[in-house]
Amino acid sequence: MIRLLLADDQALVRGALAALLDLEADLEVVAQVGRGDEVVEAARASGADVALLDVEMPGLDGIGAAAALRAQVPGCRALIVTTFGRPGYLRRALDAGASGFVVKDTPAEELADAVRRVHAGLRVVDPELAVQTLTAGESPLTGRERELLRLAESGATVAQIASTAFLSEGTVRNYLSAAIGKTGARTRAEAVRLARDNGWL
Template sequence: MIKVMLADDQALVRGGLAALLSFESDLEVVAEVGSGDDVVDVARRTRPDVVLMDVEMPAKDGITATADVTAAIPDVRVLIVTTFGRPGYLRRGLQAGAAGFVVKDTPARELAAAIRRVHVGLRVVDPSLAADSLVSGESPLTTRESEVLREARAGGTVSDVAKRMFLSEGTIRNHLSSAIGKTGARNRAEAVTIADNNGWL
C-alpha cells in the first residue's frame, strides 16, 4: 500500500483528490493539510510515501514546503500537482527536491500512475510543461530582485516596499529597475505580471 498525503489549501480539491484516489486499491490517503506550514509536522506523524503538493498555499508555498519536507524526511517523495502550470514553477519545484510535476487537469488514472512512478524512484513531469520550461529557460532575476517583485506584487509605494523589506528606497528602486529591464517590461506592474506568469516569483 502506498501512503499518500495531500497538501492543498482548497478543501474541495483535497476532498476530490482523496475521493479519486480511494478507487485505487494500492493507494491510501493518510493525511490532508491546507497550509505549507503544516507539511513537515504532519508528514513526520503520518509517514507518507508520497506527498501531493500544491504550489500556491498560504503561509508557506508548496515549493518551499517541498524543500523542507525532502530535507526533513529524505525518503518522502513529492509530486507537485498544481493549477499553475508555469515553467518557472516546474524548474523551482524540481530544484527544491520534487520527484514530479503535473497539472490538476491530469486524468485520475494518470495521476495514480504518476504517484506509483515517483514512489519507485522515477521522475514524472508533464510533457508540455517540460517543453515550455526548456523554451523559457532559467529566471533572469536575482534572488533579491524576485523578493522585491514579490513584495511589489503585494502593493504599496516604493517606500512601503522598502519598509517591509528593511531596505532603503534607493535599493528598492535599483532592484525594480533591474527587474523591469530583465523582464522586458515597461513598468513595475508589468514586470510583476511577466515574472509571475513565468513562475519566477
C-alpha cells in the same frame, strides 16, 4: 500500500483528489492539510510516502514545502499537482527537490501512475510543460529581485518595501528597475504580472 499526504488550500479539490486516489487498491490517503507550513508535521505524523502538493498555498507554497520535506522528511517524496503549469514553477520545483510535477487536469489513472512512479524513485514531469520549460529558459531574476517584486505585488510603496527589506529606497528602486528591464515590462505592476505568469515568483 503507498501512503499519501494531500496538501491543497481548496478543500473541494483535496476531497476530490482523495476520493479518486482512494479508489486505487495500492494507494491510501493518510493525511490532508490546507497550508504549506503544515506539510512537514503532517508527513512526520502520518508516515506518508508521497506528498501531493499544490503550488499556491498559504503559510508556505508547494515549492517551499517540497524543499522542507527534502530537508526534514527525506523519506517522503514530493509530487507537485497544480493548476498552474508555468515553466518557472517546474524548474523551481525540481531544484527544490520535488520528484514530479503534473497539472490538475491529468486523468485520474495517469495521476495514480505518477504517484507510483515517484514512490519508486522515478521523476515524473508533464511532457508539455517540460518542453515549455526548456524553451523558456531560466528565470532572469535574482533572488533579491524576486523578493522585492513579491513585496511590490501587494501595492507597497518603495518606502514600505525598503523598510520591510532593510534596504535604502535608492537600492530598492535599482532592484525594481533591473527586474522591470529583465522582464521586458514597462512598469513595476507589469513586471510583477509577467514574472508571476512565467512562474518566476
